[in-house]
Amino acid sequence: MLVLEIAMGLYIVVLGIRHRRPLVVLLLLVQLLPMVGWELRHGEGLQAHGDLLADRLSALMALINGVVGGSICLYALGYMREYHTAHHPEVRDRRPLFFSLLFFFLAAMFGIVFSNNLLWLYFFWEVTTLCSFVLIAYKQDEESIGNAFRALTYNLIGGAAFAGAIIWVHRATGSIGLTDLIHAAPALVIGPALLLSLAGITKSAQLPFSRWLLGAMVAPTPVSALLHSSTMVKAGVYLVLRMAPILHGTAGGIVVALVGASSFALASLAAVGTSDAKKVLAYSTVANLGLIILCGGIGTHEAVWAGVLLILFHAVAKCLLFLCVGVVEHRLHSRDIERMSGLVLSMPRLSIMLQIGIAGMFLAPFGMLIGKWAVLKAVIDTYPIIALPIIFGSAPTLFFWMKWMGKLLEVTHPIPNIEHEIGRGEWFALTLLSCTTALTCIAFPLVSAWLVEPYVIGVYGRSGHLAHGNFVIMTIMLAMVALFPLSFFNYGRRVKVLDPYLGGANVESGARYQGAVGQVHALQMSNYTLAGLVPEAGVFRVGIGVGLALLAALAACLLLLR
Amino acid sequence: MNPLLRFAIYLILAPLIGGLLAGIDRKLSARLQARQGPPLWQPFYDVRKLWNKENIVVRRSQDFYVFFFLILMVFTGGLFFAGSDLLLVVFALTLAAIFLVLGAYKASSPYSFIGAERELLQMMAYEPMILVTAVGMYLATGSFYVNDIAAHSGVLALRLPGVLLGFLFCLLIKFRKSPFDLSSSHHAHQELVRGILTEFSGSTLAMIEVAHWFENVLLLGWVYLFFAASPAAGIAAALGAFLLVIVVDNACARLTWPTMLKGAWATTLVLGFGNILFLTYF
Numbered sequence: 001m002l003v004l005e006i007a008m009g010l011y012i013v014v015l016g017i018r019h020r021r022p023l024v025v026l027l028l029l030v031q032l033l034p035m036v037g038w039e040l041r042h043g044e045g046l047q048a049h050g051d052l053l054a055d056r057l058s059a060l061m062a063l064i065n066g067v068v069g070g071s072i073c074l075y076a077l078g079y080m081r082e083y084h085t086a087h088h089p090e091v092r093d094r095r096p097l098f099f100s101l102l103f104f105f106l107a108a109m110f111g112i113v114f115s116n117n118l119l120w121l122y123f124f125w126e127v128t129t130l131c132s133f134v135l136i137a138y139k140q141d142e143e144s145i146g147n148a149f150r151a152l153t154y155n156l157i158g159g160a161a162f163a164g165a166i167i168w169v170h171r172a173t174g175s176i177g178l179t180d181l182i183h184a185a186p187a188l189v190i191g192p193a194l195l196l197s198l199a200g201i202t203k204s205a206q207l208p209f210s211r212w213l214l215g216a217m218v219a220p221t222p223v224s225a226l227l228h229s230s231t232m233v234k235a236g237v238y239l240v241l242r243m244a245p246i247l248h249g250t251a252g253g254i255v256v257a258l259v260g261a262s263s264f265a266l267a268s269l270a271a272v273g274t275s276d277a278k279k280v281l282a283y284s285t286v287a288n289l290g291l292i293i294l295c296g297g298i299g300t301h302e303a304v305w306a307g308v309l310l311i312l313f314h315a316v317a318k319c320l321l322f323l324c325v326g327v328v329e330h331r332l333h334s335r336d337i338e339r340m341s342g343l344v345l346s347m348p349r350l351s352i353m354l355q356i357g358i359a360g361m362f363l364a365p366f367g368m369l370i371g372k373w374a375v376l377k378a379v380i381d382t383y384p385i386i387a388l389p390i391i392f393g394s395a396p397t398l399f400f401w402m403k404w405m406g407k408l409l410e411v412t413h414p415i416p417n418i419e420h421e422i423g424r425g426e427w428f429a430l431t432l433l434s435c436t437t438a439l440t441c442i443a444f445p446l447v448s449a450w451l452v453e454p455y456v457i458g459v460y461g462r463s464g465h466l467a468h469g470n471f472v473i474m475t476i477m478l479a480m481v482a483l484f485p486l487s488f489f490n491y492g493r494r495v496k497v498l499d500p501y502l503g504g505a506n507v508e509s510g511a512r513y514q515g516a517v518g519q520v521h522a523l524q525m526s527n528y529t530l531a532g533l534v535p536e537a538g539v540f541r542v543g544i545g546v547g548l549a550l551l552a553a554l555a556a557c558l559l560l561l562r
Numbered sequence: 563m564n565p566l567l568r569f570a571i572y573l574i575l576a577p578l579i580g581g582l583l584a585g586i587d588r589k590l591s592a593r594l595q596a597r598q599g600p601p602l603w604q605p606f607y608d609v610r611k612l613w614n615k616e617n618i619v620v621r622r623s624q625d626f627y628v629f630f631f632l633i634l635m636v637f638t639g640g641l642f643f644a645g646s647d648l649l650l651v652v653f654a655l656t657l658a659a660i661f662l663v664l665g666a667y668k669a670s671s672p673y674s675f676i677g678a679e680r681e682l683l684q685m686m687a688y689e690p691m692i693l694v695t696a697v698g699m700y701l702a703t704g705s706f707y708v709n710d711i712a713a714h715s716g717v718l719a720l721r722l723p724g725v726l727l728g729f730l731f732c733l734l735i736k737f738r739k740s741p742f743d744l745s746s747s748h749h750a751h752q753e754l755v756r757g758i759l760t761e762f763s764g765s766t767l768a769m770i771e772v773a774h775w776f777e778n779v780l781l782l783g784w785v786y787l788f789f790a791a792s793p794a795a796g797i798a799a800a801l802g803a804f805l806l807v808i809v810v811d812n813a814c815a816r817l818t819w820p821t822m823l824k825g826a827w828a829t830t831l832v833l834g835f836g837n838i839l840f841l842t843y844f
Binding site: 363364365369373376377380384385387388391392394395396398399402403405406407409410411412467469470473474476477480481484487488490491492494495496497498499500501502503523524525527528532533 | 616617618619620621622623625626629630633634637641646647649650653654656657660663664667668669670671672673674675676678679682683685686687689690693694697700701706755760761820823824827830831835838839842
């Protein structure tokens with residue numbers, strides 16, 4: 001283990017020196033040298049009372065890794081073939097490396113969720129960081145290498161916090177087991193718990209570290225879907241949720257909750273200002289992970305229940321969205337949402353899948369909304385004032401998802417169907433994920449009862465849940481929405497079809513019109529981005545500022561604990 | 563009273579009251595503008611007439627969304643008057659409103675498109691305040707259920723004055739009244755093309771009208787909730803709020819959307835959250 005760690009460290013050092021990134025080398029040495037020295041000094045004395053940990057939460061995470069990760073790998077087969085042959089012939093074909101890293105990464109994710117020994121957890125944690133680095137840099141151009149190094153730098157900060165936490169835990173409890181840490185007296189281990197939360201915050205790209213996740217979108221889409229939305233970034237929130245019982249009711253916990261809450265509000269607001277589909281998805285990922293971090297920071301049983309549910313719902317719906325966008329990008333040669341107009345004609349099945357994903361992300365009665373609702377209740381019962389960022393964050397969420405959905409539905413002129421060009425592996429993955437998204441919404445009470453509630457009860461002795469009456473109402477709503485497709489049986493009956501009103505005389509099929517002075521204008525519609533009111537870059541800058549301030553608060557908490 | 567029975571009463575009374583209110587609105591607005599105005603029952607005649615007109619569409623599926631807008635709006639009101647969870651009512655209301663927006667997007671005409679965008683901006687403006695209202699009522703009474711809030715012994719308006727004012731501000735947006743009638747206006751002098759409603763006609767337009775009746779009754783019911791401890795004051799407050807909206811509508815010109823968004827969010831922050839802070843810490 002130690003040898004592997006050193007080897008990995010040396011590899012990063014070499015990379016850092018070769019690309020002249022002193023910060024990377026420095027950050028790595030800061031964690032590698034003390035760790036190696038400490039491990040050599042203690043040798044066999046580092047015990048964890050069982051190296052593995054398997055409870056319902058690990059099982060749920062493993063399920064997500066397996067189902068989502070598996071379908072992404074299938075999807076990637078066809079996607080990467082097309083990526084190299086049709087779309088990026090200039091990129092060197094390194095598919096064997098790509099796929100081996102994908103599987104290597106998945107193995108490390110299983111390692112993370114099943115490790116009890118913190119040293120193991122740390123090792124797998126760093127493996128995912130490294131995989132993410134190499135995969136972001138896959139294109140090997142200047143931009144992707146730069147973004148990969150940014151991701152590496154930010155994640156190494158988290159790694160350094162992790163290393164510090166391990167040494168601190170050992171000093172406080174004499175053990176390096178995750179369960180020993182959780183069951184120790186909270187006052188004793190709040191310091192390392194905060195450091196681990198910091199590591200989780202960097203991994204989950206919360207403010208002020210969010211920039212790396214946005215940069216990571218240069219990677220091929222399967223990488224964005226697997227590492228940067230549904231699994232790797234979930235490792236961060238997983239760790240914070242594990243720390244929740246310790247963070248509950250502490251000043252540090254409030255700071256962690258505030259980091260999550262401000263990330264949610266500001267990332268949602270920033271997403272309004274862009275029409276790049278992958279960027280919207282990245283912002284929304286930061287926002288939703290923020291909600292989960294918020295749950296961990298609050299740390300009540302209600303909050304943790306909501307957090308675990310959010311992990312599940314977000315993983316499937318967001319992954320589906322990423323994969324859809326990947327396919328659309330290859331067909332349209334653009335991932336601009338404004339270009340997706342008429343997708344319901346050119347790729348009808350795909351547009352339905354996108355709509356399922358979008359609905360799953362923010363609409364009642366689907367998955368994420370149940371989570372958000374539970375978070376809101378949990379917050380109001382503990383710190384009502386933190387409801388402010390949640391309430392102000394969910395309004396822009398509605399706006400940016402809806403304007404995307406509107407673009408999918410809009411049809412201004414006839415477009416040929418080009419769906420047949422999509423490969424079989426892609427279809428399989430997309431169909432599987434659409435069904436999983438729908439199924440998690442329908443079977444949500446079962447998932448909650450079998451996987452989530454037992455875990456929360458195991459930790460707190462009681463669990464959050466949805467009141468029975470509300471559950472019945474949600475089911476009725478779900479049934480009503482599910483009836484919507486039936487209305488298409490009535491398609492075109494008892495209506496007279498005319499061209500839209502364009503403020504002039506229509507020319508050929510309502511796509512163009514003749515204006516007041518006789519010129520012919522083409523019909524053009526584009527969404528608001530509210531650039532004047534909430535410019536994307538400006539919101540992001542504010543976010544970094546708020547994040548840095550909260551980071552300083554976190555550091556102050558840690559210093560007071562020393 | 564049994565929730566199902568209340569739901570049934572609501573189903574019968576809400577369209578009657580909603581339509582009647584719309585009639586009062588038109589009569590009163592006409593008098594404020596020194597016109598004679600239509601008879602009180604005019605909205606019902608309008609809906610009947612619309613129902614029998616030919617249905618003209620741009621896209622064949624656009625009307626399906628409006629039908630679901632109507633039934634979800636009826637359902638939302640039903641949830642409220644049956645005494646259900648306020649947050650759930652807010653979510654259902656959003657879901658209903660979204661179907662109208664989707665219908666307008668589907669119609670794919672530039673006017674309905676801009677109307678849909680503006681409707682979304684309006685939703686973005688009022689949603690925080692509506693959620694804050696639900697939260698405030700929870701903090702004051704200890705329950706999210708309309709049932710329990712209505713049965714609370716104190717007059718909520720006394721403990722939630724800021725929230726009440728903020729809610730009234732949102733009513734202007736929600737009723738689509740000046741100065742916030744951005745997505746579509748009730749008045750012919752405000753605009754030449756009717757925003758979000760541009761491409762809807764015949765029975766579909768009638769459905770939208772009826773859905774608004776249901777929506778208005780729900781919102782006024784919510785105003786009543788602030789004074790539920792004394793029913794007479796509650797009904798007076800609901801009617802007062804309705805009159806206030808009409809007067810403001812006739813006294814104001816339309817504002818731009820940034821003004822609306824900033825105004826609504828500032829109101830939510832200062833009045834809504836200020837009130838909640840006061841409630842929590844003092």
